Amino acid sequence: MTNSIEEVSNLESIFVIGSNTTENHPVIGAKIKQAVSKGAKLIVADPRKIELAKRADVFLQINPGTNVALLNTMMNVIISENLQDDEYIKERTENYEALKELVKDYTPEEGARICGVDKDDIIKAARIYATNDSATFYSMGITQHSTGTQNVMSISNLALLCGNLGKEYTGVNPLRGQNNVQGACDMGALPNVFTGYQSVLNEDIVKKFENAWGVKLPNKVGLTVPEITNAIGHGDIRFLYIMGENPMISDPDINHIKKALEKLDFLVVQDIFLTETAELADVVLPAASFAEKDGTFTNTDRRVQRIREAIKPVYNSKPDWVILMEIMNKLGYDKTYESPKEIMKEISELTPSYAGITYERIEMKGLQWPCTNINHEGTKILHTDKFAKGKATFVPCDYTLSFEGLSEEYPYTLVNGRILYHYHTRTMTGKVEGLNEKAPHSYIEVNPITANKLGFKENEKIKVSSKRGEIETYVRITDIVDEDVFFMPFHFADGAANYLTNTTLDKVSKVPDLKVCAIKVEKIRNKELAHA
Structure with missing residues (x-):
């Protein structure tokens, strides 16, 4: 998040897109x-x-995957009505004329047709967005598309157009999907960076870590999760270590995942x-x-917070850092740590954005990065000065279809997401x-008109198929979903x-097109039920 959670309950104008906030991020949803x-x-x-649609001044029940078209159309309206922040654009942005040229074709009529x-x-x-200080909130309904990068860039374009970045009660605020996703990324759990998003392609950065750790480090970008799965299929990867992930449920095309593993x-x-x-593992740790x-x-607004042992590890389980340390020791790297506090000290020494964060400073209250020195109070809002x-x-x-097209064989659209009662x-x-x-x-949500057309009854078990597999649910x-659009929790x-x-x-991001796909739905015949 560019801004802070504490601002949310006092916002003037809020734009929620691609986020079922009250169910997926209930604290922020409540705010x-x-x-x-x-x-x-x-x-x-x-x-x-x-749920938030019921409270909205404007609810736009857009066709799945049409986020870019909607955002471009909003920008078309703002520019046509001269509601943009010209001073902000002039002082703090570049390439505005190119944006202006592109969005001129996204008239309200055209945007309405697409969306x-x-x-x-x-x-x-x-008009609401442009005439107020506005904050945007989005989640994986924006990012988990084959056009996810365009979705995010378009949100940024809208914020820049109206000067809604770099000041209180505004911002572009992606909501993280799990409790420490932000922390994992901050610590270099990405294939192209060390801690604090320090590039593996920067020779000086690589040398800094090599000197600190006393080893030779690779200086090329690694593979993302989907690329790893594909590389296994090609025979390029033969050993895999999975930590705190369950791709047999969470990753797209489970048949493909199972075959690879x-x-x-x-x-x-x-x-x-x-x-x-x-x-499926040979060894479980x-x-x-x-x-x-x-x-x-x-957390999602960059706040580094302490967690503390409430009970001793059960049976033979160990904290992740201990397991990793013991494995690297057995592999011949003799570095040992006495505690997470010692590890945090090393993180602070090697990571500029965490340089001022110590256990002593976050004992009672977390600090938001960047926190660049021991006297720095953390950063509540990003990009304030520049x-x-x-x-x-x-x-x-430009808007492009973000998922496989519908066809005679697969005539319906499936979207998926999370529900309040379960986690991942x-x-x-x-x-x-x-x-x-x-x-x-x-279960699968079906619009009443679609259900009547297909002869489906409440709680009936049906078969759902795509080009990749089939399930029963x-x-x-x-009426939460539109006609011919289906929703499933994953x-x-x-x-x-x-x-x-x-x-x-x-x-660009190598994120898979998880959110939308083409499906067919069928009643289960009596013979199939007999064998179910």
Whole structure:
């Protein structure tokens, strides 16, 4: 997030796109509702009528995958009505004329046609956004597309156009999908950077880490998760170490994932429970849970916070850092650490954005990076004086279809996401009796008109297929989704949505097209039921 969670309940104008915030990020969702109750304007754009849609001044139930078209159309309206922040554009941005040229074709009529919404609603949303200090919130409904980079760039373009970056109560605020995703990325769990996003292609950076660790380090970009899976299929990777992930539920095209994992010579899985992925492993390393270890988590607004051991690790489980240290010692690297505090000291020494963060300073309250020295109070808002690169660049993005097209064989659109009662692949929440009572199994949301057309009944079990696989799941009839658009939560191993999803990658981020795919749906014949 460019801004801070503490600002949310006092925002003036809020734009939520590609985020079911109240279910996926309920703390921030509650703060958005508090802001609306105080008079904040709310724009919501989503293929489903999520809870926040009921509170919105404008709800845009867009066709799946049309985010870029919507954002370009809003910018067209803003420029046509001269609502842009000309002073901000002149002083802090570049390439504005190129953006202006591109969005001129995205008239309200054209945007309404592509997105499947009323043009007057797009116009109203654009005016609200441009005439107030506005903050944008998005999540994986924006990023997990083959056009995810264009989606994010278009959100940035809109914010820059109206001067809604670098000041309080505005910002571009991506909401992280899990509790320490931000921290993992900060610590270099990406194929192209060391800690603090220091590039592996920078010779001086590489030398700094080589001198600190006393080893020779690679200076080329590695593979992303989908690229690793493909490389296994090609025989280029034979050993894989999976830590705290469950790709047999969470990754697209599970048949493809299973085939790759079974082809490996050796698979190690480090996790707190025996997940669907761990069941395929040659060795499972039992890790301690969050409640059994000390350390830090970094949350979605860049706040580094202490966590503390509440109970001792159960049975033979160990904290992740201990497991990793013991393995690297056995592999011949003799460095040992006495505690996470010692590791944090090394992080601070090697990571400029964490340089001022110590256990002593975050004992009672977390600090937001960048925190560049011991006297720095942390950074609540990014880009206040200037952007890291100087001037921010408008990156014009044309709308393209973001997923495989519908066809005679696969005539319906499936979107997927999370629900309030379960977390990711249910590794933990699937063991909670009360949560399983609320949401016991996989289901698919179907619009009443579509259900009537297809002869589906509530709670009927149906077959859902894509080009990649097929599953069986239960019908839930609801007007939350549009006609001929279906929704599934991806949490469940039974009827797992990711047997259906698409592995097409964003050309820049290499994120797969998880959110939308083409499907067909069928009743299950009596013979199939007899063998179910």
